[in-house]
Amino acid sequence: MAYDFKKLLGNITETGEWLERELGGVRTGRATPAILDAVRADVYGSKTPIAQVASISTEDARTLRIVPWDKDVSKAIEKAIGEADLGISVSVDDMGLRIIFPDLTSERRVMLSKIVNEKLEQARITLRGHRTDALKELDTAEKEGGMGQDELKRLKEEVQKHIDKGVDALEALAKRKHDQISL
Numbered sequence: 329m330a331y332d333f334k335k336l337l338g339n340i341t342e343t344g345e346w347l348e349r350e351l352g353g354v355r356t357g358r359a360t361p362a363i364l365d366a367v368r369a370d371v372y373g374s375k376t377p378i379a380q381v382a383s384i385s386t387e388d389a390r391t392l393r394i395v396p397w398d399k400d401v402s403k404a405i406e407k408a409i410g411e412a413d414l415g416i417s418v419s420v421d422d423m424g425l426r427i428i429f430p431d432l433t434s435e436r437r438v439m440l441s442k443i444v445n446e447k448l449e450q451a452r453i454t455l456r457g458h459r460t461d462a463l464k465e466l467d468t469a470e471k472e473g474g475m476g477q478d479e480l481k482r483l484k485e486e487v488q489k490h491i492d493k494g495v496d497a498l499e500a501l502a503k504r505k506h507d508q509i510s511l
Contacts, residue, residue, distance in 0.1 A: 331466060331483045333490065339458040340494035347451040347498055351505045354443055359392045359429045361385075363416075369408035371401045378405055382424065395424035432509070440509045448502040452495060459491045 352362035361384040368375035378384065382396040382405060396402050402420055409418050409427065415436070417428045432440070463484060470480045 331469070331486075333486070336458060336462045336487065336490055340455065340490060343451050343454045343458070344494065344497050344501070346454075347447060347501055350447045351444060351501060354440055354447075354505060354509075359386050359388070359390050359427070361392060363414060364392070364394075364409070364427075367408050367412045367414075369401065369404045371404050378408070381405070387426070390429045392427040392429075393424060394427065399424075437509050441506060444502050444505050444509070448498060451498045455491055455494050455498070459487060462487045 349365070352360070353366050361379075364378050364384060367378055369378055369381065370376075371381050378394065381398070381401050382394045385393050385395075387393045394405060396405060402425060405425060406418050406420055409416070409425075415430070417430065419426045419428070466475075466480055466483050466487070469475055470477070475483070
C-alpha cells in the first residue's frame, strides 16, 4: 500500500504559512503594512480590517500612510491602532493617517526575539502533532494488514524526513526575522 503524503505536506505548508503571517505581525524597526493585518477598526457597526476601508502604503523606512476611502473613518482607525498597542505612534492630517515606527530599544529587541521564539515553538509543536497523526495512520494501516513491517519503517522514516524539512523551513523564517530585529 502506498501512503499518500499530500495531507502531511499540506499541513506542513499550512504551518509555515501560519508562522510567516504571525512573524509578519512582529514589529521590526522598519515600516511594513503587514503589522496592521490584525488590527480591526470599528467601522459601520462591525470590526473591519484596515486594509478593507483604506489604502496602506509605505512612505519611507519608518512611516506608513493610511488613506481612508471615507474620511469619516479616520478616527475609528486611529482608535483601533492605539488600542492594538503596537508600539507605534499615529498622527492624523488632512490626507489621512501617518503611522510612525520609533527606533527599537535593546529591551524591545530582546522582547521581540522572545516573541519570535514563542511563535517558532508553537509551529514546531503543530508539526509534531501532524507527525503523530501521520504515524498513527501508518500504524492503523499496518494493523489492518495493508503493509508489512519493512514498508511501515520506510514510510515512518519518510514522514520524519518531511517533518525535519518543515522544521528547517520554520527555523529559516525565524532566523530571518531575528536578523531583521537585530538591524
